Amino acid sequence: MLDTRVRKKTRFEIGNKIFSLSTLQHPPQKRSFCQRFRIQNTAASFHWKVQTHLRTMSISKTLFGFCLMTLFSVIYAAETHHPNKKSSEVTVKPTAYEMLEKFNFPKGILPEGVKGYVLHDDNRFEVFLDGDCEFEVEGYSLYYKSKITGTVGFGSLKDLDGVTVKVLFMWLGITEVNRGNGNIDFYVGPLSASFPLYNFDVSPRCGCGFNCLTTVSIS
Numbered sequence: 001m002l003d004t005r006v007r008k009k010t011r012f013e014i015g016n017k018i019f020s021l022s023t024l025q026h027p028p029q030k031r032s033f034c035q036r037f038r039i040q041n042t043a044a045s046f047h048w049k050v051q052t053h054l055r056t057m058s059i060s061k062t063l064f065g066f067c068l069m070t071l072f073s074v075i076y077a078a079e080t081h082h083p084n085k086k087s088s089e090v091t092v093k094p095t096a097y098e099m100l101e102k103f104n105f106p107k108g109i110l111p112e113g114v115k116g117y118v119l120h121d122d123n124r125f126e127v128f129l130d131g132d133c134e135f136e137v138e139g140y141s142l143y144y145k146s147k148i149t150g151t152v153g154f155g156s157l158k159d160l161d162g163v164t165v166k167v168l169f170m171w172l173g174i175t176e177v178n179r180g181n182g183n184i185d186f187y188v189g190p191l192s193a194s195f196p197l198y199n200f201d202v203s204p205r206c207g208c209g210f211n212c213l214t215t216v217s218i219s
Contacts, residue, residue: 095114096110096117103152103153104179106201108200108203110127110144111206112205114127115129123151124151127148132144133206136211140165141166147162156177156178156179158176174187175188180194
């Protein structure tokens with residue numbers, strides 16, 4: 001077999017003496033055209049795979065971001081534009097007059113001008129008027145303060161405070177109101193007075209009571 005190694009001499013100096021060292025080395029190998037083409041093709045293929053992977057990752061990130069934004073948009077639209085959800089969440093508080101009717105009272109036992117009320121869990125209540133109110137019913141003068149308190153039950157008002165009636169020359173507090181058979185009973189201590197239910201179909205006005213229309217027509 002032919003020895004292709006090349007002898008190489010190396011000279012070096014130690015002190016004042018010069019030494020020579022010869023070694024055998026293999027000559028640099030020359031790659032054939034096919035080998036060079038294969039290496040270049042492998043490098044190009046690797047570069048193409050890397051670029052393809054990077055492009056795929058970029059597209060995947062873009063698609064993921066788009067899908068995420070679309071999902072958030074759909075959720076937001078469902079939360080803000082769902083008509084059934086909005087209608088179910090909006091509750092309208094009954095008026096004081098409507099609450100009276102739920103407890104089997106005609107709304108006319110309260111004058112016009114109620115601006116608000118509070119009903120507690122134990123059925124204690126506060127009713128707020130625009131101001132103090134006075135009018136006449138069946139020859140009796142009634143006076144409502146701007147704040148009325150008490151306890152309400154079905155067909156029963158107890159522990160009333162803020163409603164008084166003028167008897168002769170004295171103002172006495174109405175402490176209880178009950179609904180009877182076709183009548184409304186007002187209690188002042190041990191005394192009581194009954195009035196027909198139809199007298200309280202509408203709420204009286206401060207000043208003229210239930211006779212406002214009659215007063216206007218006469219004038």
